[in-house]
Amino acid sequence: MSLYEALTTESAVSLVKKLGLFAESETLSCQEIGDGNLNYVFHIKGTEKSVIVKQALPYAKVVGESWPLTLERADIENRALRLQGQFAPDYTPKIYYSDKNLAITMMEDLSYLEIARTGLINGEDYPLIAQHTGEFIARTLYGTSDFALGPQEKKKLQNTFCNPELCDITEGLVFTDPFFDADTNDFEEGLRPDVEKLWQDSNLKLHAAQLKRLFLTSGDALLHGDLHTGSIFASGTETKVIDPEFAFYGPFGFDIAHFTANLFMNAFSREESRRAPLYAHVVTVWDVFTAEFTRLWNENNTEAFAQTDGYLEWLLADIFEQATGFMGLEMIRRTIGLAHVKDLDSIEDEATRLEAKRQSLSMGAHFVKERARYTSADQLVAAFKEGL
Ligand SMILES: Nc1ncnc2c1ncn2[C@@H]1O[C@H](COP(=O)(O)OP(=O)(O)O)[C@@H](O)[C@H]1O
Numbered sequence: 239m240s241l242y243e244a245l246t247t248e249s250a251v252s253l254v255k256k257l258g259l260f261a262e263s264e265t266l267s268c269q270e271i272g273d274g275n276l277n278y279v280f281h282i283k284g285t286e287k288s289v290i291v292k293q294a295l296p297y298a299k300v301v302g303e304s305w306p307l308t309l310e311r312a313d314i315e316n317r318a319l320r321l322q323g324q325f326a327p328d329y330t331p332k333i334y335y336s337d338k339n340l341a342i343t344m345m346e347d348l349s350y351l352e353i354a355r356t357g358l359i360n361g362e363d364y365p366l367i368a369q370h371t372g373e374f375i376a377r378t379l380y381g382t383s384d385f386a387l388g389p390q391e392k393k394k395l396q397n398t399f400c401n402p403e404l405c406d407i408t409e410g411l412v413f414t415d416p417f418f419d420a421d422t423n424d425f426e427e428g429l430r431p432d433v434e435k436l437w438q439d440s441n442l443k444l445h446a447a448q449l450k451r452l453f454l455t456s457g458d459a460l461l462h463g464d465l466h467t468g469s470i471f472a473s474g475t476e477t478k479v480i481d482p483e484f485a486f487y488g489p490f491g492f493d494i495a496h497f498t499a500n501l502f503m504n505a506f507s508r509e510e511s512r513r514a515p516l517y518a519h520v521v522t523v524w525d526v527f528t529a530e531f532t533r534l535w536n537e538n539n540t541e542a543f544a545q546t547d548g549y550l551e552w553l554l555a556d557i558f559e560q561a562t563g564f565m566g567l568e569m570i571r572r573t574i575g576l577a578h579v580k581d582l583d584s585i586e587d588e589a590t591r592l593e594a595k596r597q598s599l600s601m602g603a604h605f606v607k608e609r610a611r612y613t614s615a616d617q618l619v620a621a622f623k624e625g626l
């Protein structure tokens with residue numbers, strides 16, 4: 239018999255009371271606030287405190303019951319959050335309770351902060367977001383890598399984060415479908431000539447295939463797996479990373495690539511005069527990631543070759559090159575694939591919107607194909623400013 243049942247606002251309230259998080263007598267309000275593609279999120283509020291209950295559905299919410307999806311993802315998310323909380327406690331929500339059968343995680347209510355994508359669209363700049371996100375990425379990746387854990391411990395941990403169904407979504411929606419006339423694609427008719435040109439670009443397809451192979455086969459570290467600006471809560475002083483249900487052992491460059499791709503897509507939606515803070519974030523996140531990864535490398539490293547001249551520098555350059563390619567893929571898929579970004583979709587004027595999307599597509603393709611040319615974030619920003 240399945241122990242799973244989908245929560246309602248009423249049963250979510252009963253559950254938090256049964257668990258002793260609130261007194262039986264307390265009057266609570268409960269609202270389902272999930273705006274993501276996959277899950278339910280209940281916001282439960284009492285007089286003095288509040289809590290978030292996130293529940294996975296046995297299917298992808300954005301499509302419906304015709305797209306069944308494992309409930310295991312809630313357990314992956316819960317365990318990833320707890321691990322990320324060990325490496326980067328300042329940047330991770332507190333977890334109060336989880337139940338694998340019900341596919342729920344109860345966590346700290348972060349609604350005193352704002353989802354960064356929403357804030358960036360409304361003109362916020364979040365001066366510390368890149369510093370914090372760079373530290374989060376470096377600490378969580380380095381801490382779960384061979385270098386920190388040693389190969390045996392790392393493999394044991396890696397075995398517990400096999401996430402085939404969610405990886406399959408990324409392999410399809412990010413790495414494959416946008417390059418073919420797939421049913422999942424979703425784009426405006428005005429973009430069709432650009433999209434058809436992209437489908438015929440065999441050099442682009444070759445590079446997409448190479449990056450896909452990297453995603454399929456690399457097991458560098460436990461990734462967040464979906465680190466876009468909608469997975470980050472922020473304010474002027476705080477940053478918290480949520481929603482790691484796509485977590486799995488993958489290539490070092492993936493998370494930072496998704497963060498920078500989403501910064502660049504927000505830049506496309508702004509006037510040039512308001513883009514400077516986003517460019518600065520792209521440079522800062524790389525500077526901070528590099529410095530923090532290097533600090534951790536020198537402080538705690540189980541690898542015999544760690545101090546071999548040139549090894550760390552080679553690794554960081556390799557991460558940069560792969561990340562430049564992954565960044566380009568994220569820009570392409572968010573423009574013509576199944577899951578769009580509001581930054582581009584909410585541009586009201588049709589001609590401006592189509593032009594921003596064209597640029598996102600062509601810059602994305604450029605970063606995929608020419609990734610080996612780039613060795614610094616300043617160069618990425620310069621290329622972005624120059625346009626194609
Ligand atoms: N800890 C939290 N505190 C406050 N709101 C949250 C929290 N977690 C999620 N939310 C809200 O729910 C929305 C969807 O959450 P998310 O984890 O991204 O779900 P999904 O997995 O469906 O993408 C977020 O955009 C945010 O508005």
Ligand SMILES: CSC[C@H]1O[C@H](OP(=O)(O)O)[C@H](O)[C@@H]1O
Nearest residue numbers: 274275276298300411464468577
């Ligand atoms: C059918 S899932 C599509 C898309 O949604 C996920 O994002 P989120 O859960 O943050 O809404 C992920 O990016 C998937 O690729």
